[in-house]
Amino acid sequence: MPDVNPDILVWARETAGLAPEEAVKKLGINTTKNMSGAEKLSAYEKGVLSPSRPLLLKMSQQYRRPLVAFYMKSRPADGTRSEDFRNIPDRDPASDILISVLVRNVRARQSAIREILVDDESPALSFVASKSVKDGPAAVLENIVSVTGIKREEFRSKASPELAFAYLRAKIEAVGVFVLLIGNLGSHHTAIDAEAFRGFALADKIAPFVVVNDQDARTAWSFTLLHELAHIWLGASGISGKVSDAETERFCNTVANQFFLSDAELNSLKISKSSSVQEVIAEIADFAKARHISGSMAAYGLLRKGAITVETWRAITRFFSAQWRKSRDAQKDREQDSSGPNYYVVRRHRLGRALMQTVSRALSEGALTPTRASQILGVKPRSVSPLLSEPLGGRAA
Template identity: 55%
Template structure:
């Protein structure tokens, strides 16, 4: 029998009110009792709940069916340390962030288990190999050496997309799985960047980095390097957009020191007295030349004490507003166009070559079934072969 406390926990952890849940699950008014009151009764009184309703709850609440038969609500899912400050945690996206972290942890567990079972598990020596006490310079030097990072090669790519692709390939070649995920399977469950920008799961066998692809593409490289810094100091957790925390500032400084060395800031004719409008223009030109986001440049200027905190925050808000307007305009144009990007191409890009190669190799060796592979890839079993077939060339090159 399903306990009432479990029903309440499942609904609340999904971030739904009684009214919202009753409507989505399909519990309608009956015999003069509203749907929300009928649901409340299920959550407070011991009684039978029909299997169709339970199945619908499992889908709406994004919980496996087996979780409804627990004896008591479990402790909150381990997302590691929460590196976000209060503004990030008050966006209403917490249930979605928790659900995403649970999903990625389950995928990580499968990858880790397969590597252990197949005796391929070799601990990566750089995970947790350093600490903040070592300093930004030494940590970045270690990351450069292990990943083979070169700033000139990054900038030579010519675009933010291509630069990110290069960085991602180096990170994945080192044994880190890099995923681009900003929702739970559909645009209806999109997680705003105000809720999270990325997170890192610092496991020595199967480390994962997730980047919120709802963010501007110019920010992806910075977020990737930021989360890699988390792995280097062994700090599992969720990162947001506010940088007051000591660990967040440290990882930001590591990432930004690679993408934009401090000596280059001297090329920007901006001081603490520069007009904000003029500063925004200069930052925009400077950032575009270096394939980085304008917000990163503004942050570096602030950290170097070249602009005031007020100017930094004004610039950050301005750039974000402009980006949101640009994104809305792009989406509006896309609605008026026929077709769109191929589903499988988009899915492969989000999953990354490392995970695709892992699944393809282990399926070909009979280690992974299509059903188990589908859970790793986040698609239906019938879509697995189509998804992997288009990545054949990349898989052969990565073998």
């Protein structure tokens, strides 16, 4: 197993906002006859002593870093902080902390995967940061479609929103983007509501990552995936929410919306600015369902076309959001009365084929230990083998 990088120990403590004296207390490093607690921490951070596994677990908790972060070869480069594109009037500090930890966790996984791909001499991905807002949404979408091969008709031909999302995900992962479904820090107690964040993108020329909040409605997953993919094309790492006034967010929303809905379809709807909220909802409900999209997404298309007002769009979004929450709560009640899906099936679905394939290959080649593989996959070491036991094959097309 690779050694812990002592410089990363310093970086993790400092970015957690802890002075050495504070860290000693929080980590419970006791003074002994020959060495004080502060001296011990200094020895760990200079590489003179190696921290034990229990101490690393404490550091992971107190520094709010995943274990895999302590094995990175170097500190993350300056400028890796994601921009926050969300516009949330009444922010929940607790959710913001969870999101910050989640982003750091995924960045650590990304760093580990990047090292594997660099060692494999994987080529840089030319599409990352290849476009700008000045190119216009249509040009960006055209290039995304050309590179990934995604097709609107094929997306709609799937039997359910989940299968439609799986189709998009497979196509996007096949070109080198890692797509994860994550909405908590490993337990339902740390679930992050979709109102707090819908997804985020971590642009990188070797290992770009997209995270979709699986706490959101499943009809919204595909839109979030395309939205975050547009971020990758712009090279704009960031966290996205349901509402934002940022130019980049509006741009990426338009890119995604234009893929799922053509202007001709929107024009066929009998809706105008004089239409009531109830009339618009009645008109777009079945329209959206037939296309595996949310009613809110259809309403955004109408807003983009100038067919409805901002006030009408917001009212419609609130209606469909409330409707989804009611359906979600009913689903949770049903799940409590059943045994639920298999743990490994759920975990594979969240991690995605691309990430599991990369870890599986690195394990078989001896480039990863089971312990480090468990850190990247977010499972216990004993769970790595059964998680990867299902044949993964080549990249999904």
